[in-house]
Amino acid sequence: MNASSLNAQELMHLALYASENDTPDKAIDHLKQLLKIEPDNGKALYLLGALHAEIGMHDLAVEEMARALELDAQLPDTARFQLGLLHLTAGRIDDAEETWKGLEVLGTEHALHLFKTGLLHMVRDEFQESAEALRAGIERNSFSEDLNNDMRRVLRDVENAAGSESSKPADSGDSQRMLLSIYEKQEH
Template sequence: MRNESEKLDSEELMHLAMHAENHEQAISYLKRVLEMSDDNGKAYYLLGAIHAEIGMYERATEEMTRAVELEPDLPTAHFQLGLLHITSGRVTEAENAWRSLDELGDTDPLFLFKRGMLHLVNDEFDDCIKDLNQGIALNSQNEALNNDMRKVISKAEQVIKPASPSSELDKEESGSDGGHHILLAAYQRDDDTEH
């Protein structure tokens, strides 16, 4: 079977990677694409997305960085790169990665998501929730991203609920630092294997 698959070109391998049954298979296809053409920004983007999904955040950041260098017109890659930075506490790097999203305007979901996330790290929870909800309403193309944003909204709503004495105690005991704590709880996995 390996001999037959070696005859596949990079476009066919990309297609197979996007429809792979598991992460291992997709990673294998994408690595073969990059062996054929090391300047394929979309392959780096997909590889970075998979590595982020399995908790290999540093590797994912490197691959997303390479993707936006090669394909500067991939707004989703810019957004994902910013998310990787912001969930690692690198807000300045996230802002730099997201700068190109400003051109999309405030009716684009990615612009609204990035603005909402920046509100979050500044503990501006109401503005965060408003932007993320508006972005979700406009985003009909990426339900997985909408689900990630819903998790952030849920955590932000928990922070701004009128606090009962026991929830104040829970918040103090958890060591929460507002928006950054929410990002870690809502976006990163508990099974991080690489930071």
């Protein structure tokens, strides 16, 4: 079947399938085809951004995710969280904070709010506060075990840093791996 004969819905399903089966090149191709049909499809742009983050194209990923959030207010809150995370891992703390302001409506006890709070404490070397917020977020997160696993890795780094108090959390590559999980299936 020729990709040009597929409609947007078929292309989205193929992109998700390819992504779930570790073929990001095919997923990216399907999403680009979809965006030729529907250039303002926020979900497709978000997924494309997540895939670009996965393959290390972070600047492009930020651009695509930001545009996706502009286009589609119905994207799950995890999309905003991931965009903030991209900013944070690039050292753009002010941009991460600005992006995460949209999570304030969730309330201070929501897992995503707690995770962003914990991460912001971490970058300020406030390790005790970071660990408390991350633990609380993991406890309250019932919508994504992948996200909990990512936050547990960050929590281990924070706890190690808190134990030494003289160094920042070791970056064993886990902060980049956080961006590899696509949480788009979540409705939170």
